[in-house]
Amino acid sequence: MAAKSDIKGTDETRAGDVLHRMRLDIISCALKPGTRMRFETLKELYAVSFSTLREALQRLVAEGLVISEGQRGFMVAPLYLSDLQDLTDVRVLVDQECIARSILHGDDDWEAQIIAAFHRMDRLKARLNDLYFMSDEWAVLHGDFHRSLVSACRSPTLLDFRDKLFQRAHRYRRMSCQFRTKWRPKDVEHRTLMETVIARDAPAAKNLIERHIRETTENVIQNAGQFLSTEPTAFPGILKSIAAE
Amino acid sequence: MAAKSDIKGTDETRAGDVLHRMRLDIISCALKPGTRMRFETLKELYAVSFSTLREALQRLVAEGLVISEGQRGFMVAPLYLSDLQDLTDVRVLVDQECIARSILHGDDDWEAQIIAAFHRMDRLKARLNDLYFMSDEWAVLHGDFHRSLVSACRSPTLLDFRDKLFQRAHRYRRMSCQFRTKWRPKDVEHRTLMETVIARDAPAAKNLIERHIRETTENVIQNAGQFLSTEPTAFPGILKSIAAE
DNA sequence: GATGATCACATTTTCGAAAATCCCAAGAAA
DNA sequence: TTTCTTGGGATTTTCGAAAATGTGATCATC
Incomplete structure (x- = not known):
């Protein structure tokens, strides 16, 4: 219980709706990483x-x-190489555990x-x-x-933690x-993953999911690594440099 | 980066301050699990x-x-046996990983x-x-x-995830x-843990932290298990039954 | 030229009133 | 009796104006 963050937006209040829409816009990069989020703009965009x-x-x-800082408003969390690497490691740990447990308990x-x-x-x-x-459609089904x-x-x-990590990684x-269309074909991997999981071969599944996650990350870095900051620079600096373009 | 939830309350806005105080009140059980949080009451309590x-x-x-549900307000997340057990398992996984990595990287x-x-x-x-x-003082130092x-x-x-788990477990x-003062003495465990970690013995440290977490949980269940619901009952029911006493 | 103070404007943050919604009891109909 | 409506009071949710704060330009001083 407890940590349920209704990622699907099961909250029927208007705030819940805005949360849902905003989240989609951020993870789809419609709201660009690093941009400052001005209230006037957002108010117009989401009509609240x-x-x-x-x-x-x-x-x-x-x-x-x-990200929020003091009385200086909010910004879409920037994308950092270091964050991506951190995220990748943690996702491997968590997804491996989740898969192993699912194989154990699944019906x-x-x-x-x-x-x-x-x-x-x-x-x-x-x-x-x-x-x-x-x-977008494929992103959902994937x-x-x-x-x-x-x-x-x-x-x-x-599971809740996994979902949040997955979303962050999706960005x-x-x-x-957006930068390059060269994308490693993953359909074979997906099929093997499915077959291995259903065959209840936990060790093999753990290996596969690790490879799947890590190779995707490498692919991302090859395609867009140059556009990711290496260091989390000081806040105000980024704020302008990224929001400018 | 990214998932930094300023648990220490480094946000200087008033909202940040209230967040900080409320969080402390919840994890210290000053706000009792399962109680409905009425706005009039909270407004008075926190003066915002x-x-x-x-x-x-x-x-x-x-x-x-x-926990929030639809247009029916908020309540302090109840404590469930199932939640405690889930929490315990996940904490073992995460703390083991964190300790192993710290042993690897620590200076x-x-x-x-x-x-x-x-x-x-x-x-x-x-x-x-x-x-x-x-x-409370000891809780902080611990x-x-x-x-x-x-x-x-x-x-x-x-780390951020670990902190959140730790807080939830603290409740x-x-x-x-509060129910019984019988509490397993943990000072020897803490000392051994420290020595093992500093000796950079990762496998032993992982065993120790697992035992430490699991035994504490067992102790909690012995002391207060009877007061924890076994099943996450339907929301409105709990709302009354717990808030009533 | 560089540094620091001052002020006006842009933006965020907070507040409490107004609107929307829920809850529950009382009464009507089956 | 049970089930379904209706209405009013309690509570939450939303809104936009008012207060607080940050930002950046201008000017004085070293």
């Missing part, structure tokens, strides 16, 4: 008042998608959901052909597939394919 | 307005210390800080004698000591010693 905006922003701060229905999620993802890929990984693998792990706390993936 | 309160509450929701200064933190905790214990584990062990792990994301410890 100051306080409602602030509520959503505070939540996003806690999720690591937004028939769990397997069925994995197969269904894979199928949906696979068919969409076939339909969209070349640029599938740019589409996310669903990965979540289905770990969904039987029986740890709400771990890096998303940014990287 | 609606919107400022809401900002803090939203943050606490993201941290798993507060002389890191060692010095551990020794210093242990000393402070140890002296206070001696001074307070019997009821040391009930005092938290500092555990954090010093993992502080060199070089993963902001993991259970805190509640348990």
Whole structure:
């Protein structure tokens, strides 16, 4: 219990709605990393008042998608190489654990959901052909597939953390394919992953998910590494330098 | 980077201050688990307005210390046996990793800080004698000591997550010693832990921290297990049954 | 020229009133 | 009796104006 952060936006208040929309805009990079978030702009964009905006922003701060400093407002959390590497290591740890536990606890229905999620993802890929990984639709189905693998792990706390990490990582993936369309084909990996998990081979699955995560990160760095700051520079500096372009 | 949730309250706005105070009140169980949080009451208690309160509450929701449902307000997150067990497992995983990494990366200064933190905790214990584990002061020093062990792990994301888990777990410890003063003496464990970590014996340290966490949990369950719900009951039910007493 | 003080403007932060929603009891209908 | 409506009071949620704070330019002084 406890750490449920309704990532799907199951909150029906207006603040919950804005939170949901803002989160999508950030992880899809529609709100660019490092940009300052002015209230006048946001107010217009999301059609709500100051306080409602602030509520959503505070939540996003806690999720690591937004940064706030003192009385100087908010900004979309910048993307750093160091953050990406940190994120990658932690995701390996957490996803490995989640998968191992899911393999231990998962039932028939769990397997069925994995197969269904894979199928949906696979068919969409076939339909969209070349640029599938740019589409929002695919991002959703890809996310669903990965979540289905770990969904039987029986740890709400771990799952919630995993989801937040996945979202944070998504921003890096998303940014990287804006720069170059060279993207490692992952469909074979996904299929093998599915088969291994359903075969209940935990050690092999742990290896596969680690490779999958690490290689994707390397791919991101190759495509967009040059655009990521190496050091978390002092706040005000970044604020301008990135927001400017 | 990114997931920094200024747990120490480094935010100088009033909302940040309220967040800080509220968090302390929740993890110290001054705000009792499961109680409904009415705005009129909170407004008086923290001397701020609606919107400022809401900002803090939203943050606490993201941290798993507060629960919100639809348009029905907020409540202090209840304590569940299942949550405690989940929390325990995840803490073992995360703390083991943090300690192993700290042992790998830690320098002389890191060692010095551990020794210093242990000393402070140890002296206070001696001074307070019997009821040391009930005092807020000891809670702080005990938290500092555990954090010093993992502080060199070089993963902001993991550290931040660890801190949140530690806080959530603290509520259970805190509640348990309100019911019974029987509390397993942990000073020897702490000393061994310190020595092992500084001796850079990662496997032994991982075993020790696991035992430390799991045995503490068992102690909590023995002391207060009967007061924890076994099942996360439906929301409105709890709301009354717990808030009533 | 460099440094520091002052002030006006832009922006954020806070507040409390107004609107929206929920809760529950009392009454009507089945 | 049970189930379904209705209404009013309690509570939460939203809004935009007012207060607080940061920013940057201008000017005086060293």
